[in-house]
Amino acid sequence: xxxxxxxxxxxxxxxxxxxxxxxxxxxxxxxxxxxxxxxxxxxxxxxxxxxxxxxxxxxxxxxxxxxxxxxxxxxxxxxxxxxxxxxxxxxxxxxxxxxxxxxxxxxxxxxxxxxxxxxxxxxxxxxxxxxxxxxxxxxxxxxxxxxxxxxxxxxxxxxxxxxxxxxxxxxxxxxxxxxxxxxxxxxxxxxxxxxxxxxxxxxxx
Amino acid sequence: xxxxxxxxxxxxxxxxxxxxxxxxxxxxxxxxxxxxxxxxxxxxxxxxxxxxxxxxxxxxxxxxxxxxxxxxxxxxxxxxxxxxxxxxxxxxxxxxxxxxxxxxxxxxxxxxxxxxxxxxxxxxxxxxxxxxxxxxxxxxxxxxxxxxxxxxxxxxxxxxxxxxxxxxxxxxxxxxxxxxxxxxxxxxxxxxxxxxxxxxxxxxx
DNA sequence: TATCCATAAAAACAAATGTACTCTAATACA
DNA sequence: TGTATTAGAGTACATTTGTTTTTATGGATA
Numbered sequence: 001x002x003x004x005x006x007x008x009x010x011x012x013x014x015x016x017x018x019x020x021x022x023x024x025x026x027x028x029x030x031x032x033x034x035x036x037x038x039x040x041x042x043x044x045x046x047x048x049x050x051x052x053x054x055x056x057x058x059x060x061x062x063x064x065x066x067x068x069x070x071x072x073x074x075x076x077x078x079x080x081x082x083x084x085x086x087x088x089x090x091x092x093x094x095x096x097x098x099x100x101x102x103x104x105x106x107x108x109x110x111x112x113x114x115x116x117x118x119x120x121x122x123x124x125x126x127x128x129x130x131x132x133x134x135x136x137x138x139x140x141x142x143x144x145x146x147x148x149x150x151x152x153x154x155x156x157x158x159x160x161x162x163x164x165x166x167x168x169x170x171x172x173x174x175x176x177x178x179x180x181x182x183x184x185x186x187x188x189x190x191x192x193x194x195x196x197x198x199x200x201x202x203x204x205x
Numbered sequence: 206x207x208x209x210x211x212x213x214x215x216x217x218x219x220x221x222x223x224x225x226x227x228x229x230x231x232x233x234x235x236x237x238x239x240x241x242x243x244x245x246x247x248x249x250x251x252x253x254x255x256x257x258x259x260x261x262x263x264x265x266x267x268x269x270x271x272x273x274x275x276x277x278x279x280x281x282x283x284x285x286x287x288x289x290x291x292x293x294x295x296x297x298x299x300x301x302x303x304x305x306x307x308x309x310x311x312x313x314x315x316x317x318x319x320x321x322x323x324x325x326x327x328x329x330x331x332x333x334x335x336x337x338x339x340x341x342x343x344x345x346x347x348x349x350x351x352x353x354x355x356x357x358x359x360x361x362x363x364x365x366x367x368x369x370x371x372x373x374x375x376x377x378x379x380x381x382x383x384x385x386x387x388x389x390x391x392x393x394x395x396x397x398x399x400x401x402x403x404x405x406x407x408x409x410x
Numbered sequence: 411t412a413t414c415c416a417t418a419a420a421a422a423c424a425a426a427t428g429t430a431c432t433c434t435a436a437t438a439c440a
Numbered sequence: 441t442g443t444a445t446t447a448g449a450g451t452a453c454a455t456t457t458g459t460t461t462t463t464a465t466g467g468a469t470a
Contacts, residue, residue: 030233030274032272042419045457046459046460047418066424068237068456071234072233105310105407128334129333202310203406205406217447237426249448252448268428
């Protein structure tokens with residue numbers, strides 16, 4: 001992962017930049033110049049200032065002049081991780097590209113009132129939602145705007161909550177699994193409460 | 206979302222806490238006590254110290270004693286969302302529980318040098334990793350510690366990068382797809398470079 | 411070889427900042 | 441009403457920290 005050249009950074013600048021990003025990831029706040037000095041095995045703060053200045057000129061960092069520990073990474077999103085390329089899950093055809101993008105999973109979280117559910121069972125397995133997955137849901141305020149094919153969590157009073165594809169045909173609501181072993185559920189719209197629609201799936205292994 | 210009571214925070218403490226979280230969101234670094242003082246319309250730093258101390262005792266914040274701008278939010282994960290319960294993806298059996306946990310997807314990001322890859326193809330479809338998913342990977346430093354069955358991204362020089370199950374039998378390395386349409390790849394360990402092992406899967410819909 | 415330039419060391423300084431202490435005002439409670 | 445508790449104001453101090461300046465070093469270049 002040496003991208004010092006394409007990013008127009010010297011070795012020392014790049015090393016500092018990577019270290020700063022890791023420090024932010026661990027402590028959630030800015031390091032001080034003397035901390036960076038120690039981390040870079042230097043004995044005076046001047047070289048760090050020089051490198052910071054270069055990083056600023058090249059648009060990687062900024063800070064509030066004269067204020068302690070006010071570094072801010074402008075380029076990369078805080079919690080992002082680098083997307084190093086694409087990987088073939090088919091054959092050995094795709095190659096590693098060096099495009100530097102950023103995965104920001106937190107963008108989904110910015111929506112108001114997003115909540116998560118743990119998935120039990122395999123009825124959505126053909127949609128690649130497995131037992132134990134976490135699904136992130138956005139509350140449904142207006143069930144009329146639901147589009148056919150949306151994955152929703154629905155509460156059928158007296159029965160329970162389930163995760164299914166949503167379909168509306170006439171006055172009937174159909175909740176369909178992504179698994180041929182399960183039959184579609186047919187309901188009148190009075191008999192179902194929609195809680196949320198699917199935003200994202202998260203699986204930790 | 207007034208959770209001052211349930212969180213056992215006084216009005217003043219809660220107001221400060223919310224302000225700090227917003228400051229972090231905007232500037233990505235910790236505010237100073239005097240900044241908080243101004244924001245709370247106070248004229249001395251003492252009350253802020255008191256409130257911070259209370260927030261620390263209740264487990265909301267921490268900081269490095271004596272160091273400037275080293276606040277850290279400990280309790281709530283910044284981007285966390287509430288896990289409202291579990292949802293049946295099988296039948297209508299599970300019911301909504303009220304257990305209040307917190308989904309913290311960022312915990313995975315705390316590991317050093319985590320990177321992401323975009324998945325192309327369907328060779329891992331039976332492991333519920335679909336075309337277009339993002340996979341979060343942890344760099345592999347020591348390929349000898351890899352356990353059979355781990356999902357890895359491997360670079361076969363001259364061919365490309367691929368996402369597969371890892372198996373070792375004797376001196377041979379096998380890379381197996383989670384899709385019967387793909388044949389296992391048999392390699393000598395000199396002919397493969399392991400880049401990362403799977404930590405998590407992220408799919409935005 | 412001589413010169414130039416970038417980097418590092420060293421020291422010193424001033425501003426920012428966390429912390430401690432005292433005093434006063436407000437509030438709650440018996 | 442009186443007292444105890446808590447919160448805020450004011451002040452002072454030591455440390456942390458960004459910044460500046462001077463000097464030394466190493467490498468590149470003519």
